[in-house]
Amino acid sequence: MRRWGSLAAGIGLILVAAVLLLLFGSQFGRPGRTIGPRSQTGRIPEAPLEFRSNGEQIYFTATSRSGEPITFRGGPAWMQMHGGSCANCHGPDGRGGIRVHMTDVVAPDIRYRTLTSAEHDEHGGDEGHPPYTDALIQRAITEGLDPAGKPLDPAMPRWSMSQRDLDDVVAYLKTLDGERGEP
Ligand code: HEC
Incomplete structure (x- = not known):
C-alpha cells in the first residue's frame, strides 16, 4: 500500500511540475537582450554584434x-x-x-x-x-x-x-x- 501511496505522490508532483511549466515556461526560454545597433535610418552593416568597449x-x-x-x-x-x-x-x-x-x-x-x-x-x-x-x-x-x-x-x-x-x-x-x- 505504501508503494501505491508514494507512486501517487510522485505522479502528483509530476503533474504539478507540468502545470507550473505550462504557466511559467514561456518566461524561461526568452532570448536575452541582444546588444547591437538599434535599427536606425542609416543602417550600419559593418557594426559589430558585440561591443568591446x-x-x-x-x-x-x-x-x-x-x-x-x-x-x-x-x-x-x-x-x-x-x-x-x-x-x-x-x-x-x-x-x-x-x-x-x-x-x-x-x-x-x-x-x-x-x-x-x-x-x-x-x-x-x-x-x-x-x-x-x-x-x-x-x-x-x-x-x-x-x-x-x-x-x-x-x-x-x-x-x-x-x-x-x-x-x-x-x-x-x-x-x-x-x-x-x-x-
Ligand atoms: C547627423 C550626422 C552626425 C552625427 C550623428 C554625428 N556627427 Fe559629428 N559631425 C557631423 C558633421 C556634418 C560634422 C562637420 C561639421 C562642420 O564641419 O561644421 C561633424 C563634426 C564632428 C566633429 C568635429 C570634426 C572636425 O573636423 O572639426 C567631431 C569631433 C564629431 N563630429 C564627433 C561626433 C561624435 C563623437 C558623434 C557621436 C556621439 C557624432 N559626431 C555624431 C555629423 C554628425
Missing part, C-alpha cells in the same frame, strides 16, 4: 553601458525622429566622407590622429583652426564648437552625456587610428 557601444548606438541617458539637440530632422549615432554620419571606421542623409554636408574624418594632427588646420582653407585636444574634441561633441570656437555645421548634433561616457568615446576615437579591428 563602452566607447564603441556609444559610437554605434548612442547608448551607454551605464544606462545613463545620451541625448542630443540639433542634427538633421531624421535624427529627431529615428535617432542615430556617430557611426551613421562618421562611418563605422570614423573616416567620415559620408554625406549626411538629407543634408548637403559631408561628415568629416574624426579619427583621433586626424583631429589632433598639426595638418588638420590645413584641410579647410579659411576654415583653418588649431588641432584638437581631448578637451576640445569633447567640446565639439557637446557644444558643437571647433578648436577656434567657431560653431560646427548644425548637421552635427550637440550631444549630452556623462563625463565618463565622453571620455570613453574619445578613447574609442583613439582606437580608430589603426587598421580596422586593431587598437
